[in-house]
Amino acid sequence: MTYSKQLSYAGRLQVINAVLFSIHSFWGAVFILPQSILKEVDQICRAYLWGSSAENKKVALVAWDTVCFPKRQGGLNIKGCINWNKASVGHLLWQIIVNKEALWVKWVHGIYMKTDSIWNHKPPTDSSWYWRKITALREEMQSWEDYLHMRESVDDTECCLCAEKVMETTVHLFEKCKWISTV
Ligand SMILES: [Zn+2]
Numbered sequence: 001m002t003y004s005k006q007l008s009y010a011g012r013l014q015v016i017n018a019v020l021f022s023i024h025s026f027w028g029a030v031f032i033l034p035q036s037i038l039k040e041v042d043q044i045c046r047a048y049l050w051g052s053s054a055e056n057k058k059v060a061l062v063a064w065d066t067v068c069f070p071k072r073q074g075g076l077n078i079k080g081c082i083n084w085n086k087a088s089v090g091h092l093l094w095q096i097i098v099n100k101e102a103l104w105v106k107w108v109h110g111i112y113m114k115t116d117s118i119w120n121h122k123p124p125t126d127s128s129w130y131w132r133k134i135t136a137l138r139e140e141m142q143s144w145e146d147y148l149h150m151r152e153s154v155d156d157t158e159c160c161l162c163a164e165k166v167m168e169t170t171v172h173l174f175e176k177c178k179w180i181s182t183v
Contacts, residue, residue, distance in 0.1 A: 012048055017077075017078060020078065023081065032089055039081075042082055093118065096109075119142075159179075
């Protein structure tokens, strides 16, 4: 971090992407990380991007959410920790739905879900922190779906992945989509 003054924005962006990439691929893919840690890593990256240090605070020129957008949407394509972790947890959810043969998925079905489907399962109050995190994301995803439905005004909806003429509901995307089942 002490070299930040000698590096340009482009150089600092490279450093951030390299650091985030190793966090995401090593920790993010295996563990669900606590929100406070994700927030702190994002904050350190944000301060570093704008050249801020403890003794020399700099104002961020663009919001963090915006720099995390893909380049074609005006961002810098930084994969911020909070969103990356949501994607990783979403991947675990997806595995619970489609990958019934994996040992940990069998365990989850046997211990927690029993005969429930993932969409109507209520996590027991004494279930593990991990399980509560996974089910909390499921609830958040359902609220995204409500939001999509609210905004939906056209009749000929189609799935952007399989091009079938269906609404992109969580059930379609997770279970029915032909494109997803080929991944
Ligand atoms: Zn589809």
